Amino acid sequence: MVRAMTATHALHTDLYQLTMLAAYFHHGEAHRKATCELFVRRLPKNRRFLVVAGLERALRYLEQLRFTDEQIDVLHQIPGLKKAMSPAFVEYLRGFRFGGDVWAMPEGTIAFENEPLVRIEADLGEAQLVETFLLSCINHQTMIASKAARIVLALKGRTALEFGTRRTHFEAAVDVARSAWIAGFEATSNVAAFDAFGIPARGTMAHMFIMAAESERSAFLKYSKIFPRSTYLVDTYDTIEGVKAALETIGDDVSSVRLDSGDLASLTRQTRALLKERKREDVKIVVSSDLDEYEIERLITEGDFDVAGVGTRLATSDDAPSLGGVYKLTQIDGRPVAKFAEAKITYPGSHQVFRHQRDGHAHFDSLGLTKEPSYEFLGTEALLVEAMSGGRPTPAFAWGGAETLATMRARCRDGIAHLPAELKIVGARTDAHEKHYEVRPSAALLKLLDQVRADHTA
Amino acid sequence: MVRAMTATHALHTDLYQLTMLAAYFHHGEAHRKATCELFVRRLPKNRRFLVVAGLERALRYLEQLRFTDEQIDVLHQIPGLKKAMSPAFVEYLRGFRFGGDVWAMPEGTIAFENEPLVRIEADLGEAQLVETFLLSCINHQTMIASKAARIVLALKGRTALEFGTRRTHFEAAVDVARSAWIAGFEATSNVAAFDAFGIPARGTMAHMFIMAAESERSAFLKYSKIFPRSTYLVDTYDTIEGVKAALETIGDDVSSVRLDSGDLASLTRQTRALLKERKREDVKIVVSSDLDEYEIERLITEGDFDVAGVGTRLATSDDAPSLGGVYKLTQIDGRPVAKFAEAKITYPGSHQVFRHQRDGHAHFDSLGLTKEPSYEFLGTEALLVEAMSGGRPTPAFAWGGAETLATMRARCRDGIAHLPAELKIVGARTDAHEKHYEVRPSAALLKLLDQVRADHTA
Structure with a gap:
């Protein structure tokens, strides 16, 4: 579970959330009722599915969100905002809490394009302010978990270790380790992730340790005195000689050898033959x-x-380094709304996602309205669950609740196991010839979309 | 300047740094004298130069590094480490401080491949432990600043605003805003970056504000009542109608219009014609x-x-989403060392970078030894400066010192102004036909490399 944040993250937002909040407030609109949904319009390059992650941090943020006096002082100093910082608005900010409901796909869920990953039902001002932080958490962690799941699939049962800390921001790295573990990685090198989330921490030695010693053999020997059953790094000078050096110096206690450079295909085969x-x-x-x-x-x-240490290309999701999750108003005071700008259409209303199975596999998803009769979704699984109610986490999502990392990891494993085989391909995706997993808007939703469009045009 | 960190980041590291530290300690080697250098072996895709950033956070980390009792308790719980947690090692950890010297290229410096961006001269244990955090800071921020500089070049004097918070980790986003500002961005949407670093914060309205109102015109009017001189977002429904709506509703107070979708080339020309x-x-x-x-x-x-808001592709350095900075031992107890694994050779010794000018432009860089006679570098600029001495920042790098963000930004602007024209091209780099900026190892360095290789082979 995420440690209690010691400070509120109220300033981790885009300035316009605060200017819009001020405008709502001054017009008496901050307490209108809004529904906003967070979704991904299109799967990123080469992704055939997403693994949802980042919800827990988002929920903790919502739970603890408030403005300290010091933070309000900061807002007074921003040229573009200070004219709106009236005593009444300051008073509103002082009392600001997130009191809304949250429905979300629990972490580890397999998701697809245009499906709400999170739905917020709250006062307009609250729903507005939280957009940036929610997007940041869900976009970052879902991107990493989705990449990690592909690496786990590619490994076909071999072990994946997360080594990416040095190639991303030091705080982002902690969430990378968490997301990778949810998606099936075995361990991380990141000690802060062990501390924060209990992710198993693994690691052995770097080239520096070898280079600091008089010789490679001397380095191995010194290390083995403290950590006998270890992984020995064998490629500092000559890989195959390094393997021999480890076997001859350490003997039975060599648990594994690590190769970090050169022609790994050839060198691993030579190493296996030698072993x-x-x-x-x-x-x-x-x-x-x-x-x-x-x-x-x-x-x-x-x-x-047998084991792959994966760093840079996981921690940055190298082939698809951003996830374009967006957060859109879909209903205001009970009135469904939509945006009709080119290529950026949104679905009006409040939605639920239903997963239809066939022959033990996910067959297609329905995107329905929360209020429509559910008989057409009989036998399906509703993917969004209630995670917060009136600003408080529901029991499963509260401290010590059922939503542990192990639960999320099991959900991911199970979700991937039930994917149709063509979605578990790891190779590059060729959009032209490949069948996408279908996300089918319900008849009621399509009808509502037409109505809203007609009302808007009228 | 970076705010004081309230907690030490000692656990933000790879586990192997701690296991190696334990091994050094138990063999009485933690206090040997090491030199380590942080450098980039090859410029990332499409980059013709780097803009160094991230040093300040790295220095604050080094200055404040210590293990709290709570953190030591965490280390006791790590299976792969606990057997090394003897009372003597725990005592060593309790007293652990970084007491070394740091030489570095100040932030905003233009750098190239194989040039040390940071050189650490410290006790072996200290030099080892800090590797991960230093790499994380310098890799992340240098990657972003280097991308941002290209965007600024492409804009040819137009204004760049940083809007990327929602597409990266929420803490990484703060450093993105900082790095972008150093590289010439005008402002950020990130309020926490305004708070932490004083980066100008800018922002206006999102589609949600338009959609929550009865009509686009009503939304513009409401916003203008609170923030009259503003940027109006015109593309929620129909862009050109949106521009008309802003002009007709707000009149003289429309400061700018923002277009966020559609065929921007055509729509911006139509907008200009209408204006x-x-x-x-x-x-x-x-x-x-x-x-x-x-x-x-x-x-x-x-x-x-006139103005570009740049988010996703800056915050993730989309076309080159990682910077492969590495940190290598180059000298131990005065003995120069190197690694000879294929394609991963390192230069032995302790280095300085000298920039040679010709006709007012950077002409080539020399990579020399700190100890070699400097007459051959007469008239050149030595790029690494002393940033810490004996674990304390030098005056320029201490709190309130000369190394302000404005200094870094001016240094970057000046460095880019003095680059040869072919390095300021923004288009994709074609490695085959393009002349790289030359980084020339000095004669003395090449001689040392040969000696070390001969000694190693012998």
Whole structure:
């Protein structure tokens, strides 16, 4: 679970959320009733599904959101805002709390385009202010979990370790480790992620340790005195000589060897042959160095390894480095609304997603209205669940509730297991010839869309 | 300046830094003298230069680094580490401080491949532990500043605003705003970045504000009552009608209009024509929506605008989403060392970078040894300066010192102004045919490399 945040993150937002809030307030509109939904219009490049993540941090933010006196002082100093900082608005900010309801896909859920991942039903001012932080959490963690799931699929049962801290912001790295674990990674090198979330922490030695010693063998020996059953890094000077050095110096205690450079396909095969020759089939081969799902698939075919340490390309979701989640007003005071700008249409109303199964696999999803009769969705699973009510987390999402990381991880594993085979392909996606998973708007939703469009045009 | 961190970030590291630290300690080697350098082996895709950023946060980390009792308790719980947590090592951790020297390129400096951006001279244990955090700060912020500089170049004097918070981790977003400002962006939407660093904060309204109102005109009017001189978002329903609505409803107080969707090239030209027809040449045209330097160059040619709001593709450095900065041991107890693994060679020794000018432009850089006679570098600028001495920041880098964000920004502007024209091209880089900026190892360095290699082979 996320540790209690010691400070409120009220200023982690875009300035326009505050100017709009001020405008709503001054016109007496801050307490109108709004529904907003967070969704992804199009799956990113090469993604065939998303793994939802980031909700817990978003919920903690909503729960703890308030403006301290010091933060209000900061707002007074912003040229574009200060003229709106009337005593009445300041008073409103001082009392500001998020008191709305949240429906969301729990973390680890498999999701697709145009499906609300989070639905907020709250006072207009509250629904507006929280947009930026919610998008930031859900976009970042869902992007990472979705990438991590592909890497896990590519590994076909081999072990994935998360090593990306040095290639992303140091706080982002903690959430990277969390998202990767939800998606099936075994452990992380990030100690802060162990501290914050209990993600298993793993790691052994770097080239520096070898280079600081008189020789590679001396380095191995020194390390083994403190950590006998370890992974020995063998590629500092000559990889195969390094493997021999580890086996000869450490003997039975060599648990695995790590190769971090060179032609990994060839070197891992040579290493495996050497291990066999020395009757050390128990020693695992760990590979690292700019790995991703594509490189892993190649190394499985052309090389031979047991464990992959994945860093840079996971922590940045290298082939699709952003997730374009958006957050849109879909209903105001009970009136469904939509945006009709080119290529950026939104669905009006308040929505639920229903997953239809066939032959034990996800078959298609329906995007329906929360208020429509549900008989046509009989036997389906409704994916959005109530996560907050009146500003308080529901029992499953409260501290110590059922939504543990282990639950999320199991949900992800289960969701992926039930995907049709064509969605579990890891190779690059060719949009032209590939069948997408279908997200079907319900008849009632399509009818509402037409009505809203007609009303707008009229 | 970075606010004082309230907690030490000692756990924001890779576990192996701690296991190696434990091994050094138990062998009595934690106090050996090490030199480590942080550098980038190859410029990322499409980058012709780097803009260094992230140093300030790295220095504050080093200055404040210590292990609290609570953090030491966490270390006791890590299976892979706990056996090394002897009373003596725990005592060492309790007293752990960074007491080394730091030489670095100040933020805003233009840098190239294989040049040390940071050099650490410290006890081996200290130099080891800090690797991950330093890499995280410098890699992330340098990546963003380098991308931002390209966007600023593409804009040819037009204004750049940073809007990326929603598409990256919420804490990373604050450093994105900072890095972008150093590289020449005018302002950010991120309020926390205004709070932490004083980056000017800008922003106006979102589609939600328009959709929540009875009509677009009503929304504009309401907003103008609170913020008269504003940017009006005109593309919620029909862009050109939106421009008319703003002009007709708000009149003289329309400061600018923002277009966030559709065919921006055509729509900005139509908007400019309309503004001219209505004799409102004073109204600025702001564009946003997945912009980057390539799209901006296209829109300058095919469209017509004054201000660009850049988010996603800046905050993720979309076309090159990681910077592969590495941190390598180059000297131990006065003995130069190197790594000879394929394609990952490092230079032994302790280095300085000298920039040679010709005709008022950067001509090439020399990578020399700090100890070699400097006559061959007469008239050049030495790029690494002393930022910490004995664990304390030098005056320029201390709180309230000369290294303000404005200094960094001016340094970047000046550095870019003195680049040769071919490095200021923004288009995609074609490695095959393009002349790279030369980083020339000095004769003394090449000689040392040969010696170290010979000693290693012997």
